[in-house]
Amino acid sequence: MKDIVIIGGGPIGIACALECEKRKWNYVILEKGALTNSLYNYPKNMTFFSTSEKLEIDAIPFISKNPKPNRDEALEYYRRVATSNAIKIHLYESVEQLKKTNHYFTITTNKTTYQSKNVILATGFYDIPNDLGIPGENLPKVTHYYKEAHPYSMQDVIIVGASNSSVDAALEIWRKGGRVTMVVRGETIGERVKYWVRPDIINRIDEGSITAYFNSEVIEIKPSEVVIRTPDGTKTLPNDYVVALTGYKPNFDLLNQVGISLSDDAIKRPVYNENTMESNVEGLYLAGVICGGMETHKWFIENSRIHAKLIANHLEQTLG
Structure with a gap:
């Protein structure tokens, strides 16, 4: 006892x-x-x-x-x-x-x-992890954890979310040669993002180095594509990996x-x-x-x- x-x-x-x-x-x-x-x-x-x-x-x-x-x-x-x-x-x-x-x-x-x-x-x-609850979430190319950027070099990578972890992953993967797209439910990068990192990600988005879809969500993940819903309608993007940092x-x-x-x-x-x-x-x-x-x-x-x-x-x- x-x-x-x-x-x-x-x-x-x-x-x-x-x-x-x-x-x-x-x-x-x-x-x-x-x-x-x-x-x-x-x-x-x-x-x-x-x-x-x-x-x-x-x-x-x-x-x-x-x-x-x-x-x-x-x-x-x-x-x-x-x-x-x-x-x-x-x-x-x-x-x-x-x-x-x-x-x-x-x-x-x-x-x-x-x-x-x-x-x-x-x-x-x-x-x-909080699941997305969408078709294709269980594909091998989808992860809810991010460890390091190297595996994503020269790949089309979707980052889901705009928290500290999402922003860190997006910046690191971009700097290691990945083609990064962020899909964010809200209208901007999260206010809780570290104050010394937030300006960096905003600048990378503004200059077009990292693509970001705000007020948007992933609705389906396919073997070589991802379907997202945006304010401008549904879009299908080429994709190799999805890093879903949704909490x-x-x-x-x-x-x-x-x-x-x-x-x-x-x-x-x-x-x-x-x-x-x-x-x-x-x-x-x-x-x-x-x-x-x-x-x-x-x-x-x-x-x-x-x-x-x-x-x-x-x-x-x-x-x-």
Whole structure:
């Protein structure tokens, strides 16, 4: 029997583990992929919007070459924090079922079963992409993740979306020789795009280096073409690859399994106490991005790292 099972081995899950270590609680982190799996799946050349000190957990210094660290520096930092503190984590172990019976939780994974007095869900949202829901989305040339530009050199590439990830992908692929077209539902590039990148993409569109269709959407993907709906009518474009960076969502199935209540609106925000982070299910706590439901831009590392201490302070009342 564990005192705590932490589901999710990202920065916030690691922060929760550090609080458990201080109090000598019997805990384990279960992570479905690599350590900080979401960060690992970020584009290789990604630079954070936040400065390094805002990404620190448990006041452990994060030193980077520039004020805003890149992906590799973040991976190194959280890896060092995890290994130097000998946190207890099982990698590549995915949770398949989570339920509460009487006064404890049963957590079934792809490898074994655990029982725990408490559970912390720190699963983030990056593992489940928002589907386009159109014909051809399952073709091999379609991806919801972007890693690097090289495979798209000299190819006709459709980028769906106008978020930070979409803009970064469009610029990098264009600079590596790809023929880039952006298809954007809104009327302009997203306002949340990094302030030092937004002028770059707007200038590339204005000069014609990157084609952009605004107030438009992809309606069908074919082996060598893409059909889009625009204000000027339907257009069929030559295409080799579609990079559909349409956002991601939390694992609502896991929340529903264990009985966490969600708001009735499209946001599906889980119910929890903001002072303790305990959900409507006693003994089950939420930490990090998952607290926002579909509002995935509300919580970041810098403003949710405090969740670990809030949860630990509340658990001290029962675990000591």
